[in-house]
Amino acid sequence: MLLLLLVDLIRPLQALEVALIPSTGCYSHDVMMKEVGLSMPPGASITWIQAFLYDFGFGEIPLPANWTRLSIWGHDDEGVELMRSAGSLLWEQNVPTDFDRPWDLRGSFSFFKMLERHQTYCEKMLDDQRFLQYMRSQKTDVVLLDHFLQECMGGLAYLLNTSVVQFSNWPIADGYITSLNVPANPSATPKTGTPYSGLGMSFGERVGNLLFHWVIITARIIQNFVLSRMFARKGFPEVDIIRSEAERAIYAGRSEFLFDVVRPINNRVKYFGSNIQMNPSDYVTVIPELHENHRDVMHPQSGINCRQNIQLPNSTAQLPLSLSDCLCQNGPVSFAAANISSLPVRRTNLYMELDRSSVQQKFLEISRQFPELDWPSLTKEKFILVSFGSVAQAHYMPLDLVRQIFSAFAQTPYKVIWQTNSATKSLLWTRNISVPRNVIMTSWAPIKEMLAHPNLQYLICHGGINTINELLLFGVPVIGVHLQGDQGSNLRRLTDLGAAVMISIARIAQGQLPHTMRKFENNLERHWQRAAQLSSMLETYRTIHKDQQVFWIGWTARHGKRLRDRNFLNMHYVGDTENVFWFTVIAILIGMFTLVLF
Template structure:
């Protein structure tokens, strides 16, 4: 959301937020000229929910594990999060700064992070302005049905399920339908609760379905080219990778440097901060073991860069050297000599899934699997390294480089990269599509299973459910990719070429449609004919009410 606001440099921006969970970054620092209306809801209850969810991520897909539908732990945690959203939305409704803003300001356009935020969506309705609902998620069919776009669950895999858009078995279709009606039932309850809440607080004109009916555009981060085939209309927009820079801007090492005798010492002699030098010296056993022992085990060269040779063309070596110096200065604990001279596998599970919350047996199993590959493995843990190794009494394999944070985009553009093992968040998927890198996906939550399934359908990914990590299923997936690496790279680069061409034609979609909404939204909302009225939710509620009739009759007869 911050990135969207920064595109409108000459406009007045107001940032409205309920900040409930701290993933280690704190609240985003906002430009000084922005007006900030925020409620800080980070508390012990929220931290407890984060710890619980953070541990569950490594055992099952949250909120629904489609390999074990009877395991409801993720669902219960999810509902606790929804309750917190509701509680702090009510606080925002009574927040003096927000009420003052409602009474004295009418913005031209509201960009609403709508996902699971129906209550916040109702708050936006109080501002009587044009709304673009835009979340950092793919297009979700649970919402497009409200735009009169059909999404038959017997034919179209629901967002959040691991089912293929190419074909589904009967059992998959049945599960998909059940999941669909669980969502419908949940929304039915939400609508009733929220309508009652706003009526009780003196806003009877606020209605969930009516507020959604007034929204001009529904946008998501998925790419139109690679989304599941489905009916669609012109109010659904795929902004996709429009916020991603050209992969060429992240090249820090050239293939000819890999094949030459250039070393990190010849390329750069950075001046590290004193605290960094002290940390590396005191923890040398964590970082130098691989450099001393694993060179004989690792392959000495990599040719995967040849599949995307255009990525490294026409970039001055002086520019690459300058970038490399900057990155080494920022990430001095990474053994760049290993990265620059040997093939490597990149591992990252995103900012939410922290390795410190991973059960010890899972962690030991993964380290054992990684130790068997002939490539170096660099793992961004999002957790203190000493917490993982020293406190848990775990020995790091010689070929592993464990770091708290890593320059992911620069590593995706490295000529020695073999493939990536990751969680499949939508931003990561967009980057993989642009950089043209094969992936082994381990979906942990929400939309990630759907995102990775789209890549697998395209032939550029393999998927390992998180519930299968402890059973060693990652190892055969790695062998499969490594034995067929050429096939995966060719397919990944083909997809990347398609996306780059498409992005040239749609490079300014996000800014264009947001400004278009600001200019035309009021006219669209006030027109007399062809009003913005959705029937999808009304139909769902109608059938839900019809369904309750035989249930009530059965209960009456039983008594």
């Protein structure tokens, strides 16, 4: 026993050998995995193992010079065409399953095509001499696997014969935690990927939830069968995908424990959302000051004489008086004369005890980097921020949908800043439609700085898990437009908590966005209050659970393999009976349906 304790004390002093297996090119997933690698102890030897299949305009993510990149390039013509078809489909329905139109299976076909490509390039990785040499020569301490849609890469992780942390830029997903023998009854727990509420589902929603559960089970059983045969053909018959998942020490998601749906979990399921190392105050570029009758915007410096305005280099924009490089000796300059609302300043804790010179520098820097936003003007104008994530690109949007969106934006009293994730010249529909005067389109925007801006009114977004976490940190309400994957689930959690409302892309196409925005704006203060409460809860929770991600990954590196080999934890999958039962029921129903038709 003493010997084991001594080994455990010495082990952290040795350089860790870490393997990172990121996604197939989704930028937000790769950023998350890189952040995980950067959190490793100094001196850790890190190998990045990736099948890069989809380039969303960012290319392969840059890595530190001391990391080893072991990647296969698969961004070919087939991948480009799949991105184009799926990218266009996002603006018509929720992908892979549209719960408003479940009979439309185009999203499911794209989904299965992606799985097929993932397996093809995973097989190429298994044949790659670099990987085989790494597998045979390296004594890896821990593998970090972005598991979503990467069951085959999970088989490669199993071959490294070490502790595996299953960690994706997704919330906790029912299809995966069943491998850890965690139940997820579809009559009670809304499946991840559905827009159903955790506060209660109607009978029809429960039926839809059950059908989606069946689809997940069927896909995983078929995939496990196909991959097992592939690994056996390659000389690795011991690889069983679901059983290898059951042997992983930790399953982690990017969501927040506080705000997840009530569901069964066990002590191997971890929530790492709160480990995002971000302080919202670090992104403040404008400091509001609360006064009895009106809002002032105070510049971050004081004590020197004032100038009327300053000219920004490489820009025709001028800074307003209150945001020049000094503060008038008479105090903050009021914008009451500039029609600024007398509403109280929201999120006052965000703007307290800031270094004013640092804030001023950030203001100037953002103004220079994004001249098209006219950053100084935002000190006098309230605005809405619109962003649909790095995957959904505006140049794929159909013209009729753009018309509906612009019609809604033109009716709001606020300026609208839309981050399109597409180069302006690629937005061909701008040739056939007039952009409303209150709308600014930009290919990229400083999202975090805008979330910290005192004149931000609310956000319209897709509901990706990173965006949801940022909204909760900054305390900003949202109108959510779910387009794919987990986004419906993420937005439903915020809607249940009172900080959001949801609208589908199909309802926007039907012209319902103006009504949704108007109703949301009429209740805006209530949504802000609720968002502030959630943000305060999260701030306290983050303080208590700081560095949890680093701790558990380090713990897995030290103990995971020993726990698996000595059976200290029940790491054997026992759910086959239930899944085989449901698979049999589905097969019988499909057979009966086929007989009736033919």
